[in-house]
Amino acid sequence: ETGVTQSPTHLIKTRGQQVTLRCSSQSGHNTVSWYQQALGQGPQFIFQYYREEENGRGNFPPRFSGLQFPNYSSELNVNALELDDSALYLCASSLGQGAIGTEAFFGQGTRLTVV
Amino acid sequence: GEDVEQSLFLSVREGDSSVINCTYTDSSSTYLYWYKQEPGAGLQLLTYIFSNMDMKQDQRLTVLLNKKDKHLSLRIADTQTGDSAIYFCAETRMDSSYKLIFGSGTRLLVRP
Numbered sequence: 001e002t003g004v005t006q007s008p009t010h011l012i013k014t015r016g017q018q019v020t021l022r023c024s025s026q027s028g029h030n031t032v033s034w035y036q037q038a039l040g041q042g043p044q045f046i047f048q049y050y051r052e053e054e055n056g057r058g059n060f061p062p063r064f065s066g067l068q069f070p071n072y073s074s075e076l077n078v079n080a081l082e083l084d085d086s087a088l089y090l091c092a093s094s095l096g097q098g099a100i101g102t103e104a105f106f107g108q109g110t111r112l113t114v115v
Numbered sequence: 116g117e118d119v120e121q122s123l124f125l126s127v128r129e130g131d132s133s134v135i136n137c138t139y140t141d142s143s144s145t146y147l148y149w150y151k152q153e154p155g156a157g158l159q160l161l162t163y164i165f166s167n168m169d170m171k172q173d174q175r176l177t178v179l180l181n182k183k184d185k186h187l188s189l190r191i192a193d194t195q196t197g198d199s200a201i202y203f204c205a206e207t208r209m210d211s212s213y214k215l216i217f218g219s220g221t222r223l224l225v226r227p
Contacts, residue, residue, distance in 0.1 A: 040219070042215050044217070056211065058214065106158040108157045
């Protein structure tokens with residue numbers, strides 16, 4: 001149990017729809033990162049939020065957007081869903097921006113299926 | 116991925132040692148990590164090594180880093196059936212320390 005919670009755990013959406021995924025960071029953590037893990041692949045970095053500002057972004061189109069709230073929880077929004085967006089979406093929380101792997105804790109993920 | 120590569124599959128007998136290998140291409144790696152993912156679960160950090168170290172041991176886990184060859188390995192001693200999972204190698208780089216770059220994962224199957 002890492003203290004990082006994601007909701008919902010599973011979701012089915014239709015192509016073209018919009019989706020919002022949520023992440024509550026571990027107590028005391030001010031940084032949230034989002035990753036997309038397609039079936040059979042390693043996680044791919046989407047973006048990171050540090051103190052409510054986007055701190056870095058991976059190679060994802062603008063229809064992937066995010067938000068971090070004053071309590072450091074975060075949302076990932078995806079517009080105009082495509083079939084290839086079907087994946088496990090992982091959230092990781094940490095304290096601070098750098099050397100993230102040494103202190104990042106991952107949630108259980110949200111399994112998104114686009115049909 | 117961004118050039119972190121792993122073999123896809125490894126099968127070992129319970130009680131044997133497992134060695135999972137990873138290669139990376141960027142010489143600016145700062146930290147290298149091993150994560151474990153069990154079915155339907157998120158990622159669990161197993162261990163990590165700073166790039167100026169050669170070896171790190173943590174109970175049954177031994178990490179070896181060959182920086183010249185850009186090769187990282189994870190040895191699990193006395194492998195148990197509960198070690199069956201997917202193992203991901205990952206790195207962070209000096210110019211982008213905020214993100215983890217993962218390999219595609221190695222599925223470890225431990226046979227009784």
